[in-house]
Amino acid sequence: MAVKKLGLKQRYAHMTRGLDWETTYQPMDKVFPYDKFEGIKIKDWSAWEDPFRLTMDAYWKFQAEKERKLYAVLDAFAQSNGQTKISDGRYVNALKLFLTGVSPLEYQAHRGFAWAGRHLRGVGPRVASQMQSLDELRHFQTQAHTISQYNKYFDGIAEFRHMHDRVWYLSVPKSFFDDARSAGPFEYMIAVGFSFEYVLTNLLFVPFMSGAAYNGDMSTVTFGFSAQSDESRHMTLGIEVIKFLLEQHPDNLPIVQKWVDKWFWRGHKVLGLVGMMMDYMLPKKVMSWREAWDIYFVEAGGSLFQDLARYGLRPPKYSDVATAEADHVSHQIWATFYQYCHAAAFHTWIPDREHMDWLSEKYPTTFDKYYRPRWEMWAEMEKQGKRFYNMALPQLCQTCQVPMLYTEPGNPETICFRHSKFKGDTYHFCSDGCKDVFDGEPEKYVQAWLPVHQIYQGACGGPTVPDVLAYYRMNVGADNMDYVGSPDEKLWMSWQAGAVKAAE
Amino acid sequence: MAQVASLTLLHNDDARPIIEAILADNPGVRVLDMPGCVKLDRDMELVVNRASVEERLGRTWDPQEIHLVLVSMAGNLDEDDDRFLVGWKH
Numbered sequence: 001m002a003v004k005k006l007g008l009k010q011r012y013a014h015m016t017r018g019l020d021w022e023t024t025y026q027p028m029d030k031v032f033p034y035d036k037f038e039g040i041k042i043k044d045w046s047a048w049e050d051p052f053r054l055t056m057d058a059y060w061k062f063q064a065e066k067e068r069k070l071y072a073v074l075d076a077f078a079q080s081n082g083q084t085k086i087s088d089g090r091y092v093n094a095l096k097l098f099l100t101g102v103s104p105l106e107y108q109a110h111r112g113f114a115w116a117g118r119h120l121r122g123v124g125p126r127v128a129s130q131m132q133s134l135d136e137l138r139h140f141q142t143q144a145h146t147i148s149q150y151n152k153y154f155d156g157i158a159e160f161r162h163m164h165d166r167v168w169y170l171s172v173p174k175s176f177f178d179d180a181r182s183a184g185p186f187e188y189m190i191a192v193g194f195s196f197e198y199v200l201t202n203l204l205f206v207p208f209m210s211g212a213a214y215n216g217d218m219s220t221v222t223f224g225f226s227a228q229s230d231e232s233r234h235m236t237l238g239i240e241v242i243k244f245l246l247e248q249h250p251d252n253l254p255i256v257q258k259w260v261d262k263w264f265w266r267g268h269k270v271l272g273l274v275g276m277m278m279d280y281m282l283p284k285k286v287m288s289w290r291e292a293w294d295i296y297f298v299e300a301g302g303s304l305f306q307d308l309a310r311y312g313l314r315p316p317k318y319s320d321v322a323t324a325e326a327d328h329v330s331h332q333i334w335a336t337f338y339q340y341c342h343a344a345a346f347h348t349w350i351p352d353r354e355h356m357d358w359l360s361e362k363y364p365t366t367f368d369k370y371y372r373p374r375w376e377m378w379a380e381m382e383k384q385g386k387r388f389y390n391m392a393l394p395q396l397c398q399t400c401q402v403p404m405l406y407t408e409p410g411n412p413e414t415i416c417f418r419h420s421k422f423k424g425d426t427y428h429f430c431s432d433g434c435k436d437v438f439d440g441e442p443e444k445y446v447q448a449w450l451p452v453h454q455i456y457q458g459a460c461g462g463p464t465v466p467d468v469l470a471y472y473r474m475n476v477g478a479d480n481m482d483y484v485g486s487p488d489e490k491l492w493m494s495w496q497a498g499a500v501k502a503a504e
Numbered sequence: 505m506a507q508v509a510s511l512t513l514l515h516n517d518d519a520r521p522i523i524e525a526i527l528a529d530n531p532g533v534r535v536l537d538m539p540g541c542v543k544l545d546r547d548m549e550l551v552v553n554r555a556s557v558e559e560r561l562g563r564t565w566d567p568q569e570i571h572l573v574l575v576s577m578a579g580n581l582d583e584d585d586d587r588f589l590v591g592w593k594h
Binding site for chain 2: 007008009051054062065202205207210212213214221225228229231232233235236239286287295299300302304306307310
């Protein structure tokens with residue numbers, strides 16, 4: 001009689017259980033010094049369930065296959081000069097923002113999961129964290145490789161790593177991960193594993209990468225979806241973390257709720273940049289930020305929090321505010337970059353008539369009323385040779401580090417300001433959500449490296465704009481300013497003219 | 505509001521038999537076509553059956569191979585040798 005093969009569940013149990021041991025040379029609390037100070041109580045680490053049941057050998061097999069496929073596409077893209085076949089030269093600016101703002105976060109996530117994996121006492125989350133740490137390193141590397149092809153032709157890409165640690169708007173995503181990585185291991189898992197990966201990452205990768213596909217960027221869509229295929233595993237880890245913590249001890253609920261509230265809000269502020277990419281930077285559009293928010297937060301997040309309600313967890317605080325803001329954020333942020341494009345490492349432009357009509361259709365209650373008139377005025381000023389630049393350095397929110405550009409909930413004609421006092425100093429915030437985060441841990445956020453404050457303190461190369469841009473290693477006149485008139489545009493037009501000539 | 509179980513898959517040749525199996529085995533499934541990928545939604549539960557995929561693929565198929573074409577998901581995951589299921593039932 002043939003021996004019956006073990007099922008997946010049994011196989012996985014045999015491959016992963018009982019691998020850990022109680023240390024004897026040193027007490028366990030000294031070996032794992034960080035998994036108690038946050039107040040999380042774990043009674044039974046073996047209750048951890050990894051629903052993917054992926055063993056290390058299967059992991060290597062699948063990842064190797066993904067890499068082979070990705071690099072075949074990257075080779076084909078380079079060999080066929082794919083960069084000349086994208087929808088429009090403007091598109092590359094979304095990639096510049098992605099590489100300078102997002103790819104370094106992948107590297108931070110790699111470091112963060114390596115650390116969390118080392119410091120969590122249970123073997124289940126340690127294996128999952130190790131895999132995710134390797135995934136994140138792969139994402140960073142494949143993104144840098146993919147976009148390096150564009151770096152041969154377009155400006156604003158070469159100094160991405162240097163810029164990430166210095167340039168004013170890049171401190172928004174950077175500070176998100178600095179905040180997560182300087183928290184304890186459980187908060188890190190809720191911040192990145194749950195709030196970012198499960199609740200918010202779809203908003204970044206799915207519609208944006210689908211947008212890359214639509215705009216003819218075969219290489220980016222391939223790395224994007226290759227990365228995203230790991231993301232499903234990460235999402236599963238995120239949801240497992242939260243269920244595990246809530247099942248282990250009732251005392252964990254208020255701590256976890258506070259983290260969910262905080263990291264939802266922090267993530268929402270970072271994702272404003274993605275909203276701008278989707279609504280303004282993709283020449284051919286897949287869906288609006290509003291539509292993406294409704295699918296991935298309102299519907300998917302709604303299902304998730306309905307499920308977690310059985311543990312007493314409620315949806316993140318201010319999620320209603322964030323949902324209402326989805327009609328405004330992309331317009332407010334792109335308008336800010338338009339005013340400050342002399343200090344940004346990508347190009348901006350005024351949406352043309354067709355683009356504005358699309359925005360009217362997607363934002364029927366807000367675009368024509370609040371935002372179209374502003375674009376029309378700025379277009380008129382440009383025509384008169386009075387292109388508007390904002391030369392004042394903006395006040396930044398102490399928590400999310402976004403300039404104070406957002407408006408009051410329910411009143412899009414007034415900028416939203418909040419403040420708190422701490423040890424005699426006043427700190428400023430863009431929203432109630434950011435004020436709450438600060439008030440929960442003021443000792444942490446008073447240390448924030450705020451780019452504008454640093455410029456005024458003389459820590460960024462000098463007192464003038466050219467000094468600061470030199471400190472950013474910005475190639476002035478090429479990396480910054482409007483798309484129209486840029487070397488990028490000139491190059492793109494020459495490719496187009498070449499294509500027309502070849503067709504004749 | 506009904507909770508939505510969802511799988512997003514690449515729109516390529518490797519994923520096609522999986523997409524077809526899902527469409528056949530999940531009555532009421534809703535399809536959102538996006539450039540490069542397809543999002544499949546269904547109230548409460550969505551299942552990928554190994555046998556259905558194998559029937560279309562013409563070879564044996566390990567449900568874990570879904571990792572190669574899976575873009576995103578929503579729902580609690582339950583996976584074994586015969587199927588890959590996301591859902592909100594308990």
